[in-house]
Amino acid sequence: MSSTPSRGMWSSRAGFILAAAGSAVGLGNIWGFPTQVGQGGGATFVVVYLACVFLICAPLMVGEIALGRRTRLSPVGAFAALAPGRRWWLVGALGVAAGVGILSFYSVIAGWAVAYIWFAATGAVSGGPDEIGRFFSEFTGNGVVSLALVVLVIGTTAAVLLGGVRTGIERVTKALMPFLILLLLALALRAVTLPGAGAGLAYYVSPDLSRLADVGVFTSALGQAFFSLSLGMGCILTYGSYLGREDSIAGSALWIVALDTSIALLAGFIIFPVGFSIAGFDPTASGPGLIFTVLPRLFAEMPGGHLFGGAFFLLLSVAAITSTISLLEVPVSHCVDALGWSRTKAVAAVAGAVFVLAVPSALGNGAVAVFTNVPGFGMGFLDLMVAAWNEFALPVGGCLTAIFVGRVWGVDRALEELRAEGAWFPAPAFWTLLIRWACPAAIALVLVAWLAATF
Numbered sequence: 388m389s390s391t392p393s394r395g396m397w398s399s400r401a402g403f404i405l406a407a408a409g410s411a412v413g414l415g416n417i418w419g420f421p422t423q424v425g426q427g428g429g430a431t432f433v434v435v436y437l438a439c440v441f442l443i444c445a446p447l448m449v450g451e452i453a454l455g456r457r458t459r460l461s462p463v464g465a466f467a468a469l470a471p472g473r474r475w476w477l478v479g480a481l482g483v484a485a486g487v488g489i490l491s492f493y494s495v496i497a498g499w500a501v502a503y504i505w506f507a508a509t510g511a512v513s514g515g516p517d518e519i520g521r522f523f524s525e526f527t528g529n530g531v532v533s534l535a536l537v538v539l540v541i542g543t544t545a546a547v548l549l550g551g552v553r554t555g556i557e558r559v560t561k562a563l564m565p566f567l568i569l570l571l572l573a574l575a576l577r578a579v580t581l582p583g584a585g586a587g588l589a590y591y592v593s594p595d596l597s598r599l600a601d602v603g604v605f606t607s608a609l610g611q612a613f614f615s616l617s618l619g620m621g622c623i624l625t626y627g628s629y630l631g632r633e634d635s636i637a638g639s640a641l642w643i644v645a646l647d648t649s650i651a652l653l654a655g656f657i658i659f660p661v662g663f664s665i666a667g668f669d670p671t672a673s674g675p676g677l678i679f680t681v682l683p684r685l686f687a688e689m690p691g692g693h694l695f696g697g698a699f700f701l702l703l704s705v706a707a708i709t710s711t712i713s714l715l716e717v718p719v720s721h722c723v724d725a726l727g728w729s730r731t732k733a734v735a736a737v738a739g740a741v742f743v744l745a746v747p748s749a750l751g752n753g754a755v756a757v758f759t760n761v762p763g764f765g766m767g768f769l770d771l772m773v774a775a776w777n778e779f780a781l782p783v784g785g786c787l788t789a790i791f792v793g794r795v796w797g798v799d800r801a802l803e804e805l806r807a808e809g810a811w812f813p814a815p816a817f818w819t820l821l822i823r824w825a826c827p828a829a830i831a832l833v834l835v836a837w838l839a840a841t842f
C-alpha cells in the first residue's frame with residue numbers, strides 16, 4: 388500500500404488543489420449548471436444544489452480523497468484493498484464505467500466548445516436570436532463535423548495523459564484558471580447591465596418554494612452536484628492517491644468545493660441576465676444548446692465581442708480538457724494498476740471505447756433521427772446519457788462510497804488518515820454524522836424517488 392515512485396505525485400498541495408479543481412471546473416459549471424437551472428426552474432434549483440454541495444458532496448469529497456491517499460491505488464484497487472475478499476471493488480468498477488460513459492457525451496459538448504472558439508472569434512455566429520439558434524442546429528446536426536470534433540477532443544486528452552501526471556495537468560490548470568475567473572467576472576458585469584437583465588436576475592436569485600414539491604429538482608440538483616465536483620466515480624479518489632501525506636485533506640477539499648461552486652454560480656449570473664434580455668426567451672426549452680445560443684447574443688452586444696467570445700470558448704475548452712483528462716485517467720489507471728497494461732496500451736484501448744460510445748451522442752443532435760429522439764424516452768441520446776450517468780450512476784457510487792467510508796473502512800480509520808501529521812480537520816463529530824447517516828440516507832431517498840418517478 389505504499390507509494391511507488393512510478394505512480395507520480397503532485398509537486399505540492401497547491402498542485403493537487405489545482406489539478407482537482409481542474410477536474411471539477413469544466414463543462415459541468417458553465418454548460419451543465421445553467422442548463423439544469425433552466426430546466427429545474429431557476430433559483431429553487433440553486434438552493435437545493437447548494438444544499439447538496441455542502442451537506443452531501445463536501446463530506447464525501449473528504450472521504451474519497453482519504454481513500455485514495457490511504458491506499459495509493461485507483462478506485463477498484465482501493466476498495467479491494469480495504470475490504471479484501473468482499474465485493475466492494477464493484478463500487479470502483481462502477482466508477483471506471485462512469486468514466487467511460489461520462490466522457491462519451493462530454494467529448495461531444497467539448498467539441499462544440501472548441502468549434503465555437505472559431506465561430507465566435509470570426510463572427511461566423513452572429514445576428515438575431517433566431518439566426519443564432521438556426522446556426523447552432525445546423526452545426527450540431529452535421530454528423531461528420533460532430534464526429535471529427537469528438538476525435539479531436541479524445542485525441543487531445545489521450546495525448547496529454549500520455550505525458551504523465553504532473554507535467555500535463557498541473558501546469559495547464561495553474562496557468563489558465565485565473566484567466567477563466569477574470570473573464571467570467573467581466574462577462575457577468577456586462578450581462579447584468581443589459582436592458583431586461585433584471586428579469587433574469589430575479590429568476591436566478593428568488594426561489595419559488597412551491598417548486599420544492601417536484602422530485603425532479605432534487606434528482607437533477609444532486610446529480611449536477613456530483614457531476615460538477617467530479618464525485619462518486621473515484622476520480623477525486625484517484626487524484627487523492629497522488630497527494631502527499633503531510634497535506635491537509637479537509638483544507639484541500641474546501642478549496643476545491645469553493646472554487647467549483649463559485650464558478651458555477653458566476654456562470655448563472657451571465658447566462659440568465661443575457662437570456663432574459665432576449666424577447667420570448669424560455670429557459671426550459673433550450674436543452675444542451677442553452678449556452679451556445681444565448682452567449683453569442685452577449686458577444687454581439689459587447690465592444691470587442693469577437694475577442695471576448697473567442698477567449699471565452701477557448702478558456703471553456705481548456706477547462707473541459709482538464710476535466711476530460713481526469714475522466715480518462717480513472718479507467719486508464721485501472722487498466723494499468725489491475726490489468727498490468729502499459730500506459731500507452733491502456734490509453735489507446737479506453738479512448739477507442741469512449742469513441743464508440745460517443746457516436747450516438749454525437750449523431751443525436753439532428754444528424755440521425757433515432758439518436759435525436761430515442762423511441763420510448765422522449766429525449767435525445769445525449770440527454771439520456773446525462774440522466775443515466777449523472778443522475779443515477781454518480782449518486783449510486785457516492786452513496787456506496789459514503790457507506791464504505793463510514794461503516795466498512797470505518798470513521799475511526801478514516802479520521803486517522805484525515806488527521807495524519809496533525810492536519811487541520813474541523814468538526815469531526817459533524818463529519819461523522821454526515822458521512823454515516825445524512826449522506827447515504829439523503830442520496831438513497833433521492834434515488835428511490837427518482838426511480839419511482841421514472842418507472
Ligand code: PHE
Pocket residue numbers: 410411412413414415416489613614615616617618620622710711713714
Ligand atoms: N466535474 C467535471 C465538470 O464539471 C466533469 C467530471 C465529472 C470530471 C466526473 C470528472 C469526473 O465539467
